[in-house]
Amino acid sequence: MIGSVQRAMRLLESVAEHEYGAPAKQLARETGLALPTAYHLLRTLVHEGYLRRDRGLFFLGEAAERLGRSGAAQKRRSTVADTLAQWRDSIGVPVYYARYRDGEIEIMCVSDTPGNPAVEEWADFGETGHAHAIGQCLLSQLDEDARRDHLDRYPAQSITPYTVRDNRTLLRRLERMRRMEPVVERQEYALGTVCAAVPITVGTTASTMAISLPAHHADRLLPAARQLQSEIGRLLGSLAISISI
Known part of the structure; x- marks a missing residue:
């Protein structure tokens, strides 16, 4: 006992x-x-x-x-969750916060509604970073050695007919990504879903805020991503402490 x-x-x-x-x-x-x-x-x-x-x-x-454990930490998480909920409601899309830590992709917080549900994690998000906008955005912020290390452990493979299928092709794509530009993915992780992720740098931690939409609303993806990027820029100073801990 x-x-x-x-x-x-x-x-x-x-x-x-x-x-x-x-x-x-x-x-x-x-x-x-x-x-x-x-x-x-x-x-x-x-x-x-x-x-x-x-x-x-x-x-x-x-x-x-x-019992009073981790009250301050929970308050910081609540700040992030409340902010994501505000963006979810103002933009009208599910909003995700993720970061890359200790060699792993971590989905830290998701804010969605029954009317705008988040993407179902039908394949482990951490192991399929090559296939979704969140993972590609985080990997694009890493140096070449860190990218290769991640892909050695979680190699690119076919998830849907649209997924990049090998590490070499993915690495070339990551190299072409422009700094601070939204990363867009169309049905590479889940059929019928398109996603965009906005890169965030908090200290040395690679982070991202992302959104998803049904594929038949793909025309809304980039405008919504730009709106999210604008909101992040406006509030990042006040959020930096919360999302970096």
């Missing part, structure tokens, strides 16, 4: 260090727990209200917040 409590506390402490949430695999790795053990304890902590699960990521739950 004591051992189980200790393992659960380690998981809680690990989750508290990730204000934007973390997946079970990462938490298991950080705590040194076997993945089945981590899954079992995480489910228990969710059931008891100490954690909550959202889109495959674990966050501190209400019970943990009542």
